[in-house]
Amino acid sequence: MGEGIKIATIGGGSSYTPELVEGFIQHYDELPVRELWLVDVEDGKEKLAIVGNLARRMIKKAGLPIDVHLTLNRQEALQDADFVTTQFRVGLLDARAKDENIPMKYGVLGQETNGPGGLFKGLRTIPVILDICRDMEEFCPEAWLINFTNPAGMVTEAVLRYSSIEKVVGLCNVPIGMEMGIAELLEVDPSRVRIDFAGLNHMVYGLEVYVDGKSVKHKVMELLSRPEHSSFVKNIDGMGWEPEFLRSLNVLTCPYHMYYYKTKEMLEKNRKSAQEEGTRAEVVQKLEQELFELYKDPDLSVKPQQLEERGGAYYSEAAVRLITSIYTDRCDIQPVNTVNNGAIASIPAESAVEVSCVITKEGPKPVTVGDLPVQVSGLVQQIKSFERVAAEAAVTGDYDKAVLALTINPLTPSDTVAAQIVEEMMEAHQPYLPQFFQTIKV
Structure with missing residues (x-):
């Protein structure tokens, strides 16, 4: 890497971008970003201009020599980049709303990265x-x-299997959110907390949790059994766990496990929320309208506090921490999505897993876990099967494989329901699924 760093952000018009820019500003001394290229598509042109102007104001206020470029030309942005970050949403929030609404008609959870929604986003x-x-x-x-870009685990799986790019890392704010939340529960500084993570994206478990190197897992699990402590992310309203269940599980859950261990309750909760205030996508659409109105203010030169309601807490911290550790060869431990390479014994070596890694200039080096605990390994393997078949369907445009993938997913009650959902969602998302409509007629 030459003098300073060039970063290209695909999906630069995202409402999350000010979070990322704030991180680059705060960590400029160790991560000297020279050029930041924000890239978007024609439909995102207006938002790109709004976000890009805010980014420039933030950098100007900080007095840093970072040049911000806005473009719809992805290849121009990628030329000689050192890091490429991706945070885009194909079909925008309208597509997410369909992912959430259609499955509920069939008595199945509609959610951005799980079940039918996760399949079609992939x-x-x-x-x-x-x-x-x-x-x-x-x-x-x-x-x-x-x-x-979600579903991060499935996307990383596809890059590892179907491209020649080896320098790929998938990142999610859920593990760092769990670390921060546990630090808050224990009333300790986050730097004193470490969790041994293993599993898949949005299906990751904390096998151990330490404060100053001493295990505090059982104390944390007792705290997490209380409803008010059950979720650390804005887009999941937790319901609390049965203490007996947590004691027997004997590992820390992530908020997304609610969809699998409390499927019926979460479906009813989502239905009620959709009726009363709209689906999560519809709530986010309103929130984004408010955010972009704020972003337009020429006097605004900091990330607005309201962005935290968007669900991306610690996104900037996770992103900048990872990029900085690669750039500086820091060799610290962070949970990321990377090639398994034997870290989790029950997952194929070439597959993507979310696991604690030592982060080096050569990339993440997974910390070997061995076999996952028997009480969680079956569900993790089932979701990995779903991800692999879904990725194959996405690449080949094989309609039958899409039905198979959804049938494998534990949130789907039967192959009949899977076929019905796939048929309706294929039609709803046809403009964004050309690979299927070149080979079949739905």
Whole structure:
């Protein structure tokens, strides 16, 4: 890497971008970003301009020599980039609303990254991420791809299996949110907390939790059994766990486990919320309208506090921490999505897992876990099967594989229901699923 760093952010018009820019500003001394290229598509042009202008005001206020470039030309942005971050949403929030609403008609949870919603977000997203990878091979073959785009585990799986990009890391704010939340529960500084993470994205478990190197897992699990402490992310309203269940499980859950261990209750909760205030996508659409109105203010030169309600808490911290550790060869431990390479014994070596890793200039080095505890390994393997078949369907445009993937997913009650949901959602998302409509007629 030359003098300073060039970072290209795909999906630069996202409401999350000010969070990322704030991180680059705060960590400039150790991560000297020279150029930040914010890239978007034609439909996101207006938001890109609003966010880009706010980013420039933030950097100007900080007095830093970071040049911000706004472009719809992805290849221009990728040229000689050192890091490429991805945070895009194919079909925008309208597509997410369909992902949430359609499954509920069939008595199935509709959620952004789980069940039918996760499948169809993956089917829309994977062809685009693989196009980005092909561009990276040509314009910045030495760059690191840092993917935040959901479903992050499935997307990372697809990049590992269907592209020649090896420098790819998937990142999620859930593990760092769990660390921060536990530190708050225990009333200790977050730097004193460490969790041994293992599993998959949005299916990750804390096998151990330490404060100053001493295990406090049982104390933490007791605290997490209380309803008011059950969730650390804005987009999941936790319901609390049965103490007997947590004691027997004997590992820390992440908020997304609610969908699998409390499926019926979460479905009813989501239905009620959808009726009273709209689905999560519809809530976020209103929130984003408010955010972008704030972003337009020419006097605004900091990240507004309201962004924390968007669900991306610690996104900036996780992102900048990872990029900085790669850049400086820090060799600290962070939970990321990377190639398993034997870290989790029950998952194929070439698959993507979310696991604690030592972060080096050569990338993440997974901490070996061995076999997952028997009480969680079956569910993790089932979700990995779902991700692999879904990724194959996304790449091949195989309609039958899409039905198979959804049937494998534990949130789907039967193959009949899976086929019905896939048929309706294929039709609803047809503009963003060309690979299927080239080969079949739905």
